[in-house]
Amino acid sequence: MKSDLSVRGMRDYYPDVYSRLQHIINAWRKTALCYGFEEFEGPVIESLDLYKIKSGDEIIRQLYNFTDKGGRELALRPELTPTLARMIAKVQSEAPKPIKWFSIPRCMRYEKPQKGRLREFFQFNVDIIGEEEGLGDVEVISVAIDSLVALGLTERDFVVKINNRDFVSEYFKSMGVSEDISLRLYKIIDNARKVDEQTTRDAIDELNFNQAQKKALDDYLAIKNIQDLKSLSYTNDGKEALIYIFSLLEAAGMDDFCSLDVAVVRGLDYYTGTVYEIYDRSERMRAICGGGRYNHLLKEFGGIEIPACGFGMGDVVLGEVLAEKGLLPAYSRQIDYFLVRITEEELGTLLKVAHSLRQKGFIVEHTYRPLAVKKQMARASKVGANKVVIFGADELGDGKVTEKDMLTGKELKKALTDYIQ
């Protein structure tokens, strides 16, 4: 192998790979648009400070940053939310609420590449700004669901696991658990799906809960569905919100895709209400999508408190899920007409027909060099041409050409004027 100048973790989208990416992106865009979301885009490069606001200095280890020729500290965007927040801050006072925006940014993260995680990826972002918890959250979740359905997935393939941050934090607080211990508990609960039961049990034991706290935790973990939640004697605003959200999901016909999962707790640092993650039912992969409500986040960027919710869905895990289920379309070129000439005498006529057909919107190709007819036919076959039109002196003398259907192999004579009008 010769020297490879490609950059680590960056992706080369060869035509077949790119067509599969486009397949995913098209489904995302189409779905968001039909819910009335407006598409926007931001810069690929942002100031490094923008990312420090939310995450502090340690974020630098996980993103691409550099100093430009003017001495500015910059970063390649690792996500879109800070950009969205920055842009919203400038227009939020005059923009009619709610603001419904979506974007499909190309993002970069300085991480060690592994399954489901690359340094470069596309992420479908859908957000509603200026609307309190309720139907907006359900609509955003519906966009996520419908975009997956548009790609051929069904309720048997994936599940939206929903929880509520307020419900969890208030519940733990009522157990008499400190904020500190709560954070450790979140991690343990989140990790539970990856490790065996005993490991989880041991980790919980280390927290030294008293009998009442253990009971409360067991009760919490025993909540497996919305019915369990409803019958729970304990209540708080988060619980009521969850019940309300599920009633709306049912009304919208989305409930088959959704389930309450009290183990969905990670990424809770800035979420304030409804939170969710979408998983392949096999659960053998990372989350396909994650999102929720973040009512205080925009204040950190723009200084004004404004409620918001949204999700991010990457192309990497989703692409793996679709590939595993055979839902990515096989790649093939689509050529409507491949024009073949017997000799260079017919080249002029061929070019005129080519142009005319292209004006009508057909995809037309021909060889550049005057190859043997056999070679031209082989080429037509290889590029997947539906029809071949042969330009030869014999037929052209009568103002005709031969059109061959490459699937059936049948040929028929057609008038030149059928192509040029």
Added chain:
RNA sequence: GUGAGCGUAGUUCAAUCGGUAGAGCGCAAGAUUGUGGAUCUUGACGUUGCGGGUUCGAGUCCCGUCGCUCACCCCA
């Protein structure tokens, strides 16, 4: 950032106890000259990721390095 496995033609892979590299696919040319997908024939392409060491001799063993993959950390 930590750990494990793997790096052989464009690609997928093979090469016994260390004995100086091979196949399929693909690509190119051809099988009497206005017709493709099949078959057949022929051909091109490798300093075995890179550097060093052990050895008479290394694709094979050892060290380093880079890269890929997977897991951990992290996941905005």
